[in-house]
Each structure stands twice: as C-alpha cells, then as structure tokens.
Amino acid sequence: MSHPTAVADRPATRALSRFLPSDRWGIATLVVALFVATPLIAVAIIALTPAPDIWKHLYNTVLFGYVRRTVTLMFGIGLGTFILGTGTAWLVTMCRFPGRGFFNWALILPLAVPTYILAFVFTDQLEYAGAVQVALRDMFGWRNRQDYWFPEIRSMGGAITVMTLVLYPYVYLLARAAFLEQSVCVIEVSRTLGKNAWQSFWHVALPLARPAIVVGMTLAMMEALNDFGTVDFFGVRTFTAGIYDVWLNMDSISGAAQLAAVLMIFVIALIMLERSARRGQKYHHTSTKMQALPGYKLRGARAGLAIAFCALPIVLGFILPAMVLLSYSVVFFDVALKANFLTITLNSLTLSFGAAVAAVGIGLVLAYGLRMGSGPLPRAAVRFASVGYAVPGAVLAIGVIIPLAKFDNAIDALSSQLFGVSPGLLFSGTVVAILYGYLARFLALSFGTVEAGLGKVSRNMDGAARTLGATPFQTMARVHFPLVRTSLMTAGLLVFVDCMKELPITIILRPFGYDTLATFVFQYASDELFEESALGALTIVAAGLIPVAILALTTLRSRPGHATGSCSA
Amino acid sequence: MIPPLTTQQTMNNTTAPGLHMQNVSHAFGSHEVVIDVSVSVEAGELVCLLGPSGCGKTTLLRLAAGLEDLQRGQIRFGDEVIADSSQGRQVPPEGRNVGLMFQDFALFPHLTVMENIAFGLPQKNAGRVGWVRDTLASMGLAQYADAYPHVLSGGQQQRVALLRALAPTPRVLLLDEPFSGLDVNRRAQIRQDTFQILSQAGIATLMVTHDPEEAMFMADRILVMRGGRIVQAGRPMDIYFKPEDAFVAELFGPINALPGQVSGSQLQTPLGAFPAGSQQDGATVRVLIRPEALVLSLPAESAQGPALTVMSARSLGRSTHLTLLLEDGAEGTVLSARMPGVFLPDVGSRVHAQVAAESLLVFPAE
Amino acid sequence: MRTDLPRTKRLFAALAVTALTVVAGAKAQAADIELNLYSYRQPFLIKPLTDAFTKETGIKVNTVFAKKGMLEKIKAAGDNSPADAVVTVDIGRLYALKEAGVLQSIKSDVLEKNIPAHFRDPEGMWYGLTSRARVVLVSKERVKPGEIKTLEDLADPKFKGKICTRSGKHAYNVALIASMIAHHGEEAAEKWLDGVKANLARKPQGNDRAQAKAVYEGVCDIALSNSYYMGKMMTNDKKPEQKEWANAVRLTYLNQDGRGNHMNISGAAVTKSAKHKEAAVKLLEFLSSDEAQRIYAEDNQEYPVKPGIPFSKVVKSWGDFKVDTLSLEKIAKLRPAASRLVDKVGFDDGPGS
Secondary structure (H helix, E strand, O other), X not given: OOOHHHHOOOHHXXXXXXXXOOOHHHHHHHHHHHHHHHHHHHHHXXXXXXXXXXXXXXXXXXXXXXXXXXXXXXXXHHXXXXXHHHHHHHHHHHEEOOOHHHHHHHOOHHHHOOHHHHHHHHHHHHOOOOHHHHHHHHHHOOOOHHHOOOOOOOOHHHHHHHHHXXXXXXXXXXXXXXXXXXXXXXXXXXXXXXXXXXXHHHHHHHHHHHHHHHHHHHHHHHHHHHOOHHHHHOOOOOHHHHHHHHHHHOOOHHHHXXXXXXXXXXXXXXXXXXXXXXXXXXXXXXXXXXXXXXXXXXXXXXXHHHHHHHHHHHHHHHHHHHHHHHHHHHHOHHHHHHOOHHHHHHHHHHHHHHHHHHHHHHHHHHHHHHHOOOOHHHHHHHHHHHHHHHOOHHHHHHHHHHHHHHHHHHHHHHHHHHHOOOOOOOOOOOHHHHHHHHHHHHHHHHHHHHHHXXXXXXXXXXXXXXXXXXXXXXXXXXXXXXXXXXXXHHHHHHHHHHXXXXXXXXXXXXXXXXXXXXHHHHHHHOOOOOHHHHHHHHHHHHHHHHHHHHHHHHOOOOOHHHHHOOOOO | OOOOOOHHHHOOHHHOOOEEEEEEXXXXXXXXXXXXXXXXXXXXXXXXXXXXXXXXXXXXXXXXXXXXXXXXXXXXXXOEEEXXXXXXXEOOHXXXXXXXXXXOOOOOOOOOHHHHHHOOOOOXXXXXXXXXXXXXXXXXXXXXXXXXXXXXXXHHHHHHHHHHHHOXXXXXXXXXXXXXXXXXXXHHHHHHHHHHHHHHHOOEEEEEEOOXXXXXXXXXXXXXXXXXXXXXXXXXXXXXXXXXXXXXXXXXXXXXXXXXXXXXXXXXXXXXXXXXXXXXXOOEEXXXXXXXXXXXXXXXXXXXXXXXXXXXXXEOOOEEEEXXXXXXXXXXXXXXXXXXXXXOOOOOOEEEEEEOHHHOEEEEOO | OHHHHHHHHHHHHHHHHHHHHHHHHHHHHOOOOEEEEEEOOOHHHHHHHHHHHHHXXXXXXXXXXOOOOHHHHHHHHHHHOOOOEEEEOOHHHHHHHHHOOOEOOOOOHHHHHHOOHHHEOOOOOEEEEEEEEEEEEEEOOOOOOOOOOOOHHHHOHHXXXXXXXXXXXXXXXXXXXXXXXXXXXXXXXXXXXXXXXXXXXXXXXXXXXXXXXHHHHOOOOEEEEEHHHHHHHHOOOOOHHHHHHHHHEEEXXXXXXXXXXXXXXXXXXXXXXXXXXXXXXXXXXXXXXXXHHHHHHHHHOOEEOOOOOOOOHHHHHOXXXXXXXXXXXXXXXXXXXXXXXXXXXXXXHOOOO
C-alpha cells in the first residue's frame, strides 16, 4: 500500500504526490496504459513536424466538408444504433411476443459481418443493375433510370444505414444488460405514478440505462470515425478520407498525423463532454430486488410490429449478406482452394483469440487499477489509451511500427555489440506487432466492458475480502474475477469478432507470407473482385458466429441477481 | 434462540488487544471528514460511534480496517502500531486481522454461505470449519450451508455476514450499521442474538450506527460524533440523561424546547419553576424536555402542574402519543408527550403536566 | 472458469510457440537466399511471376501485400528492414519511396536494355515494368467515333451530364490531373478540372469497372478507366455480365493527334537496406524479361514495357496508339498539387455543387 502520509505536511510535495500515483496499482496502471497508448503518442509525435501549407489548403477547401460529413455520419450512426439497439433491447427484455427468445440472441448476429462486406452486398443488391431494381423494373415495366426514382445507395444515407446495421449490436448488448439489471421496482413505481409503459420507458428505464447506452453509441460512433473502407466505397469523403489523402496523395505523413491528432482531441472532448453532462448523477440502483421482469404481453398488430422491428436488422444485417456471400462462395470456391485457406483461417482464429485474451487481461488490469483508486494521471492515461479505437487503423499501424522498430533496432544494436549476434526485428517483423496494434485499437472495447462490469460490484465486496485477509491480487482472483466473468467473456468475444474483421492494422503489420481471412478478402476486393473473396468473407462471418453463439448462451442467460449481489432485503 | 457457542469461540480472549486510534484526522480532497479524533476500545468492550450520516463515523471505521490510508494520527491494536502517519506505516487491511461487517453485508454472491464464511480461513483449518458448521447449525442455518446468499432473508444474511467476519478470529471487530438493513420486527431479536455472540467473542468491537436506541442497547460506551469530531463520550445512560449539548439530546428523537430564565436559585419555565442548580443567576437558557419526561394527569384535586389543552391523542398500543398546547404567550407552544399504556383524554380537554427536575436538560440559550 | 484455465494456458503456449516459430523462421530464412518483397500489387497477380522466377533461379520469394504503410515500415526498420525489393502499381508510390531515401540506385545492363528510358528513373532508383493507359470508355450507342478525342474535350460543355469517374482522389486520377498540370500549368488545369466536374453525370464513386457499368446502364456516356480493366471485363468468363458492360463501350485512346495518351506504370525498386541485393536485382531483371513481360501482358492485359513483346489479343484489338512520354517523375512530383486541385474545385462533391 501507499504511504503518502509521510509527505502530507509539505504542500508542494503533496500537490505533486496527488498528481503522480504513489501506490503500486497507480504506477502499474499508468505504465500499462502508457504502453498501450504508445502508438497514439507516436502519432502525436509525428504530428509535431509542422505542415502549415496543408492546413491552409484544407481550411480553404475541403476541411469543413470533411467535418460536416463526419459529424453527419457520426450523428446518423449514433441515432441509428440508438433506435435499433435500444428499441430491440427494450422489446426483448420488457415485452413478451412470439419469437422473443430467438431475437434475444439473433440480434447480436450482424456484429459478425464486416462493414465493408455489408456495404458491398447492399450496393450489389440495391444499385441500378442490382436484383431489387431489376425486379422493380420488371414489375412496373420501367425501362431506364429516368422512368423512376430510387434512392442512391452510394451516399451518406447508404453509409449510415450499412454501418448502423453492423454496429447497433453494441448498443443492443449494453442496453439489454442495463435493462435486465434495472430494479423492477422503479418501473413499477413509475407505473403507479400514472405513467404508461411507454412513458415509463422514456422517463425511467432509459435514463437509468443511459450510461450503458452511451458507451455503446460511443463505440459505434468511434467506429464511424476510424472507418475508411466503407465510406470510401460509398463515396462519402469524411475526415478519415482526408487523412489518407494528405498522407498518400500529398505525401505529408505529418499533416496526416496532425489530422489524426485533431480527431483524437475531438474524441476526447466528446467523451469529457458526455462525462461532465453526467456528473452528479449517480446511477446506482437503490434497490437490488430482481423479480421477474414485468413482461408486457403484446398481441395482434403490436406483436407483429415488434417482430418486424426485431427481424429487420437481422434480415438486412445478417441473413441477406450471408446468403449473397454463400451464393458467390459456391461459384468461386476454387479461388479459395488455391490459396492456403485452412492456414489463413487458422491464422485469423489464433491471432484474434490471442488479441482477445491480451486485451481482456490488460483491460482487467487497467480497470482494476483504477478501481484501487489512483490519482488523476493513471485515469487520464487510460482514457487516452482508449482513444485508439477512433483512430484510422492504418495511422495507428504506423504508430505501432515506429516505436516498435526503434525498440527492435536498439535490441539489435545491443545484441550485436555484446554477443555479435544480430537478432533482426524481434517484434516489429512478427505477429507480435499485429497483436500490439489490436491492443492499441481495441482496448476501448475490452476496458470499457470490464470497467462497466467491475463498476457493478459493490466496493464493500473489496473491503470485505481485504479485511478477511485477501491481498488485492487475491481479491481480484477470488472475488472480482468470478463476479465479472460474464463481462470478461463479453469483452473477449467483442475483441475477437472485431479482430477477425480488422484489416488495415493486419495488412500493414503482418510478416512476410502471413495472411488472414481479412487480408485474403482485401486482396481480391482491392482489385474489384468482391465475388472472389466471398468464401473468405463468409468464413469471417462464420467464425464470428462462434463467439456470438457463446455470448448468446452465456451472458444472455446470466441471472442479474447473481451478478450484482442481493444485499439488502 | 442462539445456543451457547462452542468454547473455541472464546479462545484468544486473554490475548485480545484493544483498539486505539489516536489523534486521527482524515480528509477527502479538501473536505475534512474526521478531525483529530481519538477512540479507545478495550478487549471485550463494545463501543458505538453514534451520529448522523456524514459525520465521519464510517470513515473512522474504514481507517481502522485499513480500507482508507491513514493521513494523520496513529492506530494501534494493543501495543502493535497498525498505522502511523508520522512513520508512514500502513499495515494493509489483509494484514490487520480485523473483522468488518458492512451495512449491506457484502456477501459474495458467487459463493455459497459456507464458502462465504470460510473465505477468510486458511485452506486447512479443519477445526475452524467445524466451528462454522456448528455455529451455522446453532443458528438454524445448517440447511443453507450450500445455498447462495440471494436466497437468504435479510436476517439470515446478517448472521452469515457476522459469522464471516468472526470466523478468522479477528483481533478487532468493526460493524458498520449492522442492523439497518433489517426490518423492524426482526431487528430486536437479531440485535439480541448479535449481542450474545459478541459478548462471547470477547474482542474489542467498534460499531457505527445512527440509531441511538441501537447504540444504547449494544454499547458499553457511546461516542457521539458530529462534523468529524467527537462531541460526547460516555456510558449510554450518560448520553441519554446527561447530554452535553442540544445536538446530543436531540439525537434520541424530537424533543420539546422551552425558554427558561434563572432568577435567584429558581429556573423559571412555562411549565413551572425548578431548582436552578448550577445555572447562573439571570441567565437565559434553553430547556429541553423529552416527550416521555412529561408526566400527564387528568384534572383532579391531586393534579399538579400547569394545565395544557389536548390537541391530539393517539394510542400506539404500548404507549400513547399526545400533542398538547401550552398557552404561554400569544401563540402558545406545542409540546409532545408520550405516556405509557393507554391514556386517551378527549381532544380539547385539559390535562396537567409534571416534569421531574432531573429530567430537565438545560443549555445556554442559542 | 477454473476448468478453463488449462485451456487458456495451452493457448498461451500455442501463441508463444507461434511467435517463436515466426522469429525462428525469419532467422532460418537468412541461411539460404530468400527474397523479401513488399508488394502494392495483389498476391494473386504477382504470384505467377514470382513462381516463374523461383523456378528459373531457385530463389524463393516471400511476398507481403499492402496498399499503405510500406514506406513507413521500411523507414522505421532502417538497416534492419527485411524488405529487399518493392513492387508498386503506380508512379506515386515509387517516387515517394525514392524521396523517402529508402531505395538504392541499381545499375544493370539488362534492365537498361529491356526498359525504355522514359519508363525508368534517371538515377536507377526505380524501374517501370508495365504501363497502363488511362483512357475513356465511351458508349457505342450514344457517342460517335471521333466525338471525343482529347482529355481536354472532357471539359467541353457539350458533354454536360455525360461523364462518369471514380474519385478524383484516387491515385490513377491524381496522376492524370498531374499530367494536365504538367502540360498546361496549374491555372489552366484547374479550369479544365472545373469543366470536367460540371460535366459529371453523378458524384464520383465506385471503381473503374463500375464506370463502364454505368455507361452500360445509361447513367452516362463516357467513363474514365485504366485500359486493362477493359481487357479484364472482356475476358471475364466467371462474371459474364461484365462482358456485357464491356460490349456496351468502346475503348478510346486520347490525344492521339497530339502528345499521346496519359500513361502510368507499375514498377519495382530495390531497397537501400536490401540484404540480398544481388537476388533483388535478379528479380527485377527477370520481371523485365520476355517471359515475365509476356505473363504481364497475357494475365493482366497491361502493356509490357519491353519493346517487341506483343500485346495480348484483346489489347491488340484496340489498335496501336501513341503514348504521352511526359516524365513520370514530373507527374509524381505534381501529385500533391493535383490532389489539391481536386479539393479546390470540389471535384468529388459532384456536379452542381
């Protein structure tokens, strides 16, 4: 434990000690957070090289367009994931209607579909030559474009739709868990105070679930910020498109890094704004009574609407793309056979699993470190490290490679000097680099989930364990770990699914001859051969189904009374 | 209800240390919650920290447990220094061997009752496990040994939490509002049971509560806290009958306040004159009278004391609660009284009130 | 969870072994000659060539493919970079690599003999291996032969609402605009680009094939595209609909009466830190050889840089044409300016904005 008391009398030292963590947990948290944040720091350092003419040019031309479109995209995805995620979560937790049990887990499925795949499938089906418009033309006898109006899929609206369909499960998962944990009492109180079911949802359940919903929306919106493949496909030029343009067309990596730094600052500001808006509101549950949820019974048209609302995202976000991919996979099966498809699949699986384990482990250490109460610095460092999720993958990859190669070169020089052996690039040339990149990218996912889980464990549990003789580490192993197991599992599975889909970091950081499903898909997709990549894409989806199934079977069944403890009668 | 515990429970009695906290101060940021407090609890003694929420009593408990780092002062168990700010010494909570029981019990929801109680026991302590089993059985909880906490009633959870805290034979026991989570009907019985268990344990026990009745029942001594300081310390009877200020007097519930004037050796109040005692001649004072100190009688020749108008009289079964109007000025003063048994005069009728001089609580006027 | 622990342990072990294998593998590779190649070209396109190279020389080639970040990776690794050679699909990357100082000058009689001077760097830092023309694919039905003859014509108001293209920010379009700047100066190029923008049928979107498709669908009449996509669509047996798209359009070379059609190249270079310089040069020489050039021509419908190597049958059907011999380095240097022009006229916002 710490011993700040010895210096407590000297104000200057006290000010410093309040800023710097003095306890072991604080220091450990800070070190681990900085390790994960190193790629971001590297990007920030690149950004220090001035690139003034780039800014002037952007300011005079496209900057406001980038910002406007990025904000529109974020807002659209935020709203879309909120409506779909919260709406479906409310329906399956609070209402009873035919198919509820199925929707309960099936609503997670679209998470397994890579956004760029869905973008392709949607375009393929909805563009002029796509099945939908062909059918419409046949049906109504239209001959050409001028005869009718049809929404343009390659547009902002298309991008928002597609990304919402893939990203809403974040909100769904978190909102669902939050609704399940809400004491039924508060909703009953609301009903007795004269609010109907809808008003109770709006005025009581929703505000109580707000932190969870906001976390889900933040994840979805950060994904919107870092995405390039999808928006590029839809011809929507966002801030990220600008970053790549400055980097690759204007040959200014520092200008690109500066844009990325602005993006980071924007995200941090957004997170802080949300937090300050929430300050003062404490959302712990005043009662832990967990009775069976009320279960408004829906019948007739209402049940039909509920079914339609839940089925829509599953059909559009999962069944449709899976069918399209399946049909192409059959036609282009030989392409995959030529490649060493099994090895590629195994690579993807092991890499994603390794990243999931590492991200959850580090997420747990950080969340636990912050819980053990450290100063503001470790807290800030952890928040900063989480920003990696919003940074375009390729930029983050550069942030990984620079410090890692420096480290490798230093080791190499040292080894050559001492032993006359040159080990070469120990880490930056191996899968370790990819794992590091995944960690920097997906920490927000694992840390956020684990922190939320830990937050639900009463601090008195810690106190009880400690006074019963358990060290902090034993407390973590014997009390927290079992209690947040579900959260850890969720965190791991989210990271796993995301790593399976991840492309820019994988492609830049992988060693020679190392392919994953995502890079396999990309090599065809980047040569305008989407159909050839179908089997790879289908395998990504299928592999994503395994954890989604585990998620469905474990977390969805967990009894809330179990996880939170039933303390007061 | 609780049969005598096995003798193992009382072991270490002779070596049980006292808990001594000296000149302890603690602040959260710039907010000082404990200011220069000293507490001593001898082995076998139960001391209550009594005060409203936010007075710093729980922080003091957490400091003793080591859940907060001591910022200033010293904590000893017997002669052993557990924490000392001047030496920068802090024994972590797991090294202190204290038992701590929380208001919400903080039972581990993922562990069974047995596993909860055995949490603090060394892996191979068969004797102690036997004790746990016996005690559970004696509490009528044997069939719950393998159940999870959420199926237990509040009272059962309370007992499990207490057993869990006592199982590793702690040197010092700390109880944080141990009964506040229980419903009123069971509280008295559980309090009784707990009292028995604790008196057999024979260790220094520091208990935090905001319920004065609970403190009176449980404590050998009571420390009343307010705003981070101890405002009065003493035996329960002293706290009740000889509060050192109005705050302490008012802790025990609503109280009647009347103005008083000392003239000569007489204390003049609207309820009559009383011996002035140590009050200075000419002083203006505030006189507090507990509702139960007002002795009422129906008008009769023998009736004494000023007459009051009955505004309401409600029987509570065991006692009767009355509100009375004392016409001592333009608006009069409303007094509360609590009479034992059934005493139900008509509303609007007059009764006489008498107060024993020793139950007057006299403080300087504010 | 306790029951899961051994499994987790096993996985950690597996991961550790994987990592070690990769490290050890990298070590073992140093023993016999294996060439490490960074490729901006898709593996399935480069593999037939590297396979042929291995067959001929016995040198194994390890390839890793990416579209971004290679330069930064080589630069960061410095002397320890494992990359021996790089192949790219446009001049922009070659030039950026050269400017970053990660390439080395190669002197080879074979390369100089096989590759014409305007397709290689004067200092021998990079060598072009194939060339591709950026052409227009025009509607056979709606555009008469000779109606559009030059790049400059694209800005002619008579084509209002008739032109389709991918994003102006795509490397191929950036290079094309850079060539306009080189020929006419920045001001004139801006005016021209503004004119082209005004003629667009829709917001720039999709890839090159999608533009041909748009002509087929009647969305527009003129599509900007790289030449080889036309060849690939014409020969696509697996997706016969692409043949239909190709059937609807006519490939038209531009500026045939003047400076010739704008060209871009795919090329290769040897890194400064190359551990196997000799083998790397050998690879470059092989890629410029008759055999490799033929593979390029047949499999990818590109123009071989080596004089005398025949075009593929399809490419031949478009006839001979005159190429713009403007210095590729000049084009590369003007890329940032071209990219800015795209921003300045708001090209990607589409017509009427």
